[in-house]
Amino acid sequence: MLDENLLQTVARAAERDGQTVDGDSRPLRPGIEGVEVMRLAPHIDHRGWLMPVLDTRDPFWSEPVVYAYEVVIRPGRIKGWGMHEHQVDRYMISTGDIRVGLFDGREDSPTAGAVVELYFGERNPGLLRIPTGVWHADQNWGDTDARIVNFPTRPYNAEAPDKHRIDPHSGVIPFDWSLRDG
Secondary structure: OOOHHHHHHHHHHOOOOOOOEOOOOOEOOOOOOOOEEEEOOOEEEOOEEEOOOOOOOOHHHOOOOOOOEEEEEOOOOEEEEEEOOOOOEEEEEEEOEEEEEEEEOOOOOOOOOOEEEEEEEOOEOEEEEEOOOEEEEEEEOOOOOEEEEEOOOOOOOOOOOOOEEOOOOOOOOOOOOOOOOO
8 A cells, every 4th residue: 555655755766867977977066165176087908007197288287296104094093173274285195085075264265164074995096285274174084094195285393283173073164974875
């Protein structure tokens, strides 16, 4: 027997997916001003793969490369929230399963208060540019160590670190770290 109430309840609860790609199936730009994502395309053959990472002819690398370091995130862990006042972070993510949370904390930004999540890993490697004033945190949701190589626009200054931190579990930044099915 058809339950009309159930059908109406389901219809009211349904949410339509938002657009994630353009008409040519290219991912839409993230919803925070100045954040750039460039997906990398490995060249694969029977021997393995090669993946170009840094090409200074590409606008992504318009600011000089002056410093680089690697971050390892253990499975199930979150690094962040962090924010820089002077340096731009440029991530290269290709190993592990990483969810990056972004929050636009710039009062003068047209996207102030926007929250974005992005996914990277071995099946979808990429570069990510995080401007100054944008809070970011990285979650390893996989079963193995995840690695990020960062090419910040300034070298590390031990006497005056350009880093502000907020506990990712404080609730100050409205981001849900749970991984939901659906």
